[in-house]
Amino acid sequence: MRAVITVIGKDTVGILHKVSGICAGHNVNVIEVTQSVLQDMFAMIMLVDISGIKGDFSALSDEMTALGKNEGLAIHCMHEDIFNSMHRI
Amino acid sequence: MLNTFDILETIRMIQDECLDIRTITMGISLLDCIDPDIDKACAKVYNKITTKAARLVEVGEQIEKEYGIPIVNKRISVTPIAMLAAACPDADPVQFALTLQKAADTCRVNFLGGYSALVHKGFSAGDLALIKSIPQALSLTNNVCSSVNIGSTRSGINMDAAALMGQIILESAKITADRQCIGPAKLVVFCNAVEDNPFMAGAFHGVGEPDCEIHVGVSGPGVVRSAVEKYPDASIDEIADVIKKTAFKITRMGQLVGARASRMLDVPFGIVDLSLAPTPAVGDSVAHILEGMGLEQCGTHGTTAALALLNDAVKKGGVMASSNVGGLSGAFIPVSEDQGMIDAAVAGTLCLEKLEAMTAVCSVGLDMIVVPGDITAETLSAIIADEAAIGMVNNKTTAVRLIPAVGLQEGEMLEFGGLLGSGPVMPINRKSPAKFIARGGRIPAPMHSIKN
Numbered sequence: 001m002r003a004v005i006t007v008i009g010k011d012t013v014g015i016l017h018k019v020s021g022i023c024a025g026h027n028v029n030v031i032e033v034t035q036s037v038l039q040d041m042f043a044m045i046m047l048v049d050i051s052g053i054k055g056d057f058s059a060l061s062d063e064m065t066a067l068g069k070n071e072g073l074a075i076h077c078m079h080e081d082i083f084n085s086m087h088r089i
Numbered sequence: 090m091l092n093t094f095d096i097l098e099t100i101r102m103i104q105d106e107c108l109d110i111r112t113i114t115m116g117i118s119l120l121d122c123i124d125p126d127i128d129k130a131c132a133k134v135y136n137k138i139t140t141k142a143a144r145l146v147e148v149g150e151q152i153e154k155e156y157g158i159p160i161v162n163k164r165i166s167v168t169p170i171a172m173l174a175a176a177c178p179d180a181d182p183v184q185f186a187l188t189l190q191k192a193a194d195t196c197r198v199n200f201l202g203g204y205s206a207l208v209h210k211g212f213s214a215g216d217l218a219l220i221k222s223i224p225q226a227l228s229l230t231n232n233v234c235s236s237v238n239i240g241s242t243r244s245g246i247n248m249d250a251a252a253l254m255g256q257i258i259l260e261s262a263k264i265t266a267d268r269q270c271i272g273p274a275k276l277v278v279f280c281n282a283v284e285d286n287p288f289m290a291g292a293f294h295g296v297g298e299p300d301c302e303i304h305v306g307v308s309g310p311g312v313v314r315s316a317v318e319k320y321p322d323a324s325i326d327e328i329a330d331v332i333k334k335t336a337f338k339i340t341r342m343g344q345l346v347g348a349r350a351s352r353m354l355d356v357p358f359g360i361v362d363l364s365l366a367p368t369p370a371v372g373d374s375v376a377h378i379l380e381g382m383g384l385e386q387c388g389t390h391g392t393t394a395a396l397a398l399l400n401d402a403v404k405k406g407g408v409m410a411s412s413n414v415g416g417l418s419g420a421f422i423p424v425s426e427d428q429g430m431i432d433a434a435v436a437g438t439l440c441l442e443k444l445e446a447m448t449a450v451c452s453v454g455l456d457m458i459v460v461p462g463d464i465t466a467e468t469l470s471a472i473i474a475d476e477a478a479i480g481m482v483n484n485k486t487t488a489v490r491l492i493p494a495v496g497l498q499e500g501e502m503l504e505f506g507g508l509l510g511s512g513p514v515m516p517i518n519r520k521s522p523a524k525f526i527a528r529g530g531r532i533p534a535p536m537h538s539i540k541n
Contacts, residue, residue: 004096010166034093045096058154076100078157080091085345086338 001051002031002080005064009073011042019046019075022063027054042073047080103158106311107373108339112162112199113149113336113407114304115285116294116359117141119168119203127180130173131188137193139357140163141301146197148353148448152346160346161308161368161508166292167203174217175215182219182389186226186233193232202292204235207282210244210531220253224261227272229288234290235513238281240477242484248474254278255470255526259493261464266495269505274457278473278489280480281365285360291453291488302359303351304416307343308366309335310427311373313399328382329402336406345412357385362416362454363407365399367427369510375399375420376429376439387429396420397450417486419452421528425492425505425512435513441472449479454487459503459512462495469493474508474532482535 007019020030028048034043050057061077068075100106122133140166149163174182186204193201206216223235237254240246261272277291284295289302299358306407316335317328343361346402351358367375376387379395400419408414424430424443433439441458448454454476460469473489480487494503497514 004091006096006100045093047091054153058151061154061157074104076157077154078099079155081345081349082156082158082342083091083095083099085341086099087091 002058002083003048003050004078004080004083005046005048006076007042007044007046007073009042009071011037011040012071015042015071015073016044018067018071019044022060022067023048026060027052053060057060103307106309106315107368108309108312109159109161110305110343110383111308111364112164112287112306113145113160113346113350114164114166114306115142115145115293115356116166116285116298116302116304118244118294118298118300119173120193120296123173123176125176126175127184130177131184131419134173135150135188135192137504138167138189139195142196142198144354148350149164150257152349153355156343156346158325158346162199163340164200164202164287164289164292165193165198166287166294167201168296169205169293170203171206171215171219172296173215174219175213176236178218182222183226183229185229186222189233190230191210198232200234201305202234202235202236202289203294204233205237205293206274207238208247208250209238209280211247212250213250215333222255222414223257223276224272225263227261227275228264230384231316234275234292236277236279236282236291236293238279238282239473240481240532242281242481243534243538245534246280246474246477246481248526249529251474251477252470252526252529254473255466255468258469258491259464259466261492267395269295269503270492270495271505274490274505274509276490279486280477281484283416283486286417287362288417296423298359299357302357303347303354303464304359304362305343305347305350306362306364306366306416307339308364309339310365310367310375310378312339313365314372314374314378314381317378325398329398332399332402333406336403337410340407340410358413360413360415361411363403363411363414363418364416365420367421368508369426369428369431371428374427375422376433377425380429386438387433388443392443393446393450396422396447417452419454421453422451423457424515425459425510426508427510431510431512434515441515441517445475445479445530448476448487449483454480455489455491457492457509457512459492459494459498459514459519461514462493462497464493464517465523467521467523467526468517470526474526478532481532482515485535
C-alpha cells in the first residue's frame, strides 16, 4: 500500500527534513521524491510505502496538515488508489 | 506509475474546483420494523437505523482523510414510512418522523430521507395519513426529508395526489414561515421516482432494494466548468468529449469511495449516482458550465440545448467509470443552490417556463425554486402536474421542490444558508388552473407505457 504526499508552498530551510521526519515517526518508508523550487516556491511530491504504518493513516494525515498550518504550506496525504482509479482505465 | 501531472490535476480538482463526494447514503429497509403498535414500530425503527448506521459517519470521516477528498454529507434513506404507517391506522405518523430525527441525531448524519409515500396510481392504507402529516413532520424535525411519488410512465398521474400536494406544500411553508419557510425545502414531489437515489430531499429506500446498502453521490460542476473553459474555440463534439472525460474521472472517484465504504461497513455497494450537483460556493455552479459553453447567461435561448448536451455527456462518461450506475444520474438544476442560476433568476434571464423546458433534458425537475407566498394551492398543483407530465411522457424522473415564500413578493430574496443557499422569489403565471385541478382523477398512462 502506498500513498502520495504533496507539499506546496514558500521554500524554507528543512521542509523535506520535517516531512520525512513525520514519515519516519509513523514507520512510513519514503520510496520516491520529486521536488522543484521555482523562484521561491517549493513543490514536492513524495511516494511513500504505508504497509508498515504504525497507527492509522488519518493520524499521519492529521500531523502533516498540522505541520502545513504551522509552516504555511499546503500538504496533502492521499492514498494512491485515488490517483490510480481516476487516471487509469 | 503515477505521474506528476495526474497527481497535480487531482489535487487541483479538489482544492480549486470544489470536487467532492456530495454524499454517502446508507439505504436501510424498515420492512421488518412494521408493527401494529406504533410505539413498538418506532422502537424497532430506531434500533435498526442506529445499529446499521452506527459507524457510517465515522467511516465517512476516515475515508475523507485516507483519500484526501471531502465527503460533504453522510445520509440515510429508509423504506417509505407510509408502508409502516399502514399497519397502525389509528396512530399519528408524525411519531415516526420524530423517531427518524432521533435516529439521525444519534448517528450524526446530515439528512435522513424516507418520510415518503408512493401514490402514483392511488392511495393505499397509510398513504393519506402520512401525506397529511408531512407539514407537521417537517416542522417538528430538522433533518428528516419527505417525498411523494404522484405519477409514473407506467401508471399515469394521480391528479388527486397532485391536488393534495399543492395544499401540503403551501401548508408546510406557512407553518415554517418563521424559519425561512424551510418545510417545503425538505419535500419533493416526484414522477417516476427512483428507488436508489442518494440525494436529498428525494431519497428513500425502495422495496426492491436489499436490506442495507451504500450509495454514493458525486458532484463536480466546478471541475467540468474549468475543463470546458479550457477550450474556448472547440466545436460542440469536442466539448462533449471533454465533459465525458471529466465525468469519467469524477465518477471513478465515487466508485472508489463507495467500494471502500461498502467494504469498511460490510454492507453491499448499491450505486454511484453520477450527478453534477451544484452548491452556492463560488465556482461550483451548473449554470456556469452552460455559460462556459458560450451562453451569455443561463436561461437565454440555447440553454436547453446546452443542458441536454451536458446531461448526456455526463452519463456517457460516468457509465464506463462505474459498474453500478443508478439514482438520478445527470445534471441538477436547483436554483437556490447554484450561484449562476441565482444570478440569472435575479437578472430575469431565467424564468420558471425556461426552467420547465430545461427539466425535460436534465436529470430531475423544478428544484429549489422560490415562488411568491400568495401562490394558490391549485397553481402549485398545476405546476406539479405539468412537471409530472414531462416526466411521464419522456420516461424520466421529474421532481418539484417549490418553496412558497410566505410574506415575500416577486424579486425579494429568501435566504436559507448552507447547502440550500438563497433564492429570489420568481414570478408565476397568475391565471387560475383551479377548475382543472378540482376535477381530480388520473391522467392515463401514455401509449408508450404499453411495452410488453
